[in-house]
Amino acid sequence: MYQIIQYIKFLIKSTNQHGVHSPFVFNLVTKCFYNKNDYPAYNQIKKYRKSLLKNKHVIEITDLGSGSKKTKSNKRQVSEIAKTSGSSLKHAKLLFRLTNYFQPETIIELGTSLGIATQAMSLGNLDAKITSIEGCSNISAFSKEKLKTFKNINLINADFSNILQKLNLNKYDFVFFDGNHQKEATLHYFETLLPKAHNNSVFIFDDIYWSKQMTEAWETIKQHPKVTVTINTFHWGFVFFRKEQAKEHFTIRV
Template identity: 25%
Template structure:
């Protein structure tokens, strides 16, 4: 995915100032695109891992919450079998930047929806029935559980759910611990920066912590 990494490097050099709104803190703030790229994007190693996992699981439909600048979106849309990636972004300005990246690569595979997960998530998964979901929009456990529960309700073919930043806060860690204990999930994996749930694997309940 060398072309995606070129876009990442371009974003890190983009000093455009953008106005943002923090949904959790309910406040406006300003950042440069470059600082957002430095602090908000997954590492190339983790992005490549997601690509390989989607490829290994033979996923055809992907859903992402929290588009950010679009780098992970491009990685997840990259595997040959992926026909469509749907991604939700609450910030119009960030969504517009991501769309510019999609216009350069894989635009035909990616559909971006502007809005919050509370407003857009359920209707989107009912329509699209994703097989893989990357949750990274709202770092509050109540919203993570909202997504997980709706995926289990509406997406019988879901193969993997990734929850990013499971140690972001005590609240996120507690929410992740509760999902690990949830009897619905036979296999869960802790990579520290993210938690993996495999909902429909037929095996005795197990949990693994891996150094990544």
């Protein structure tokens, strides 16, 4: 019910490119969000996701985050995980377009799951160095095997809090937060990764309306002094650190 109410509020407040006066955001919306090109990579994304939706293999889950709202069982078929927890085809395509648009050199993903988003980001920029972290050892092992042909992806099985301080990277160009959907954890990961963000970095937070607490985390992040531009697409929250822009928050339908 919380999400339904928030979505109605979002629809009332949101706009498209015609309500955007920032050239940076306007270009992002028109050239990336609303890009209608049918990229060849979309076929690979569809094929991989479709194979997972047909996969009846059972995985024993160790959930270190907020868990699933669909089931409390710790044993789940790959097909079920892909359907309820994996990235949708629409979002996977958008992730492809985003990495294709920004061409980040370093990508961090918190929450590999079955690697649908990971594969999409890799296809968007095969030269990017992608570090994807998954807390569940069995899911991590499954995804590592499935994505072994992608040489630019490094899959790590670890607790987010333990590994983030140990990553040997000088900067983060693109960070996708898609793991632990809890307020305190989200804010902690944000603060941990913030020192290595730069002027052109983009942070993307999944499920900002997962719960009232997750929305509170999003509102806190928006107000951080280093954050200048944010975009709320309901499912995702985009954060930018562009010093040349005045602080402004956008609500965009995607």
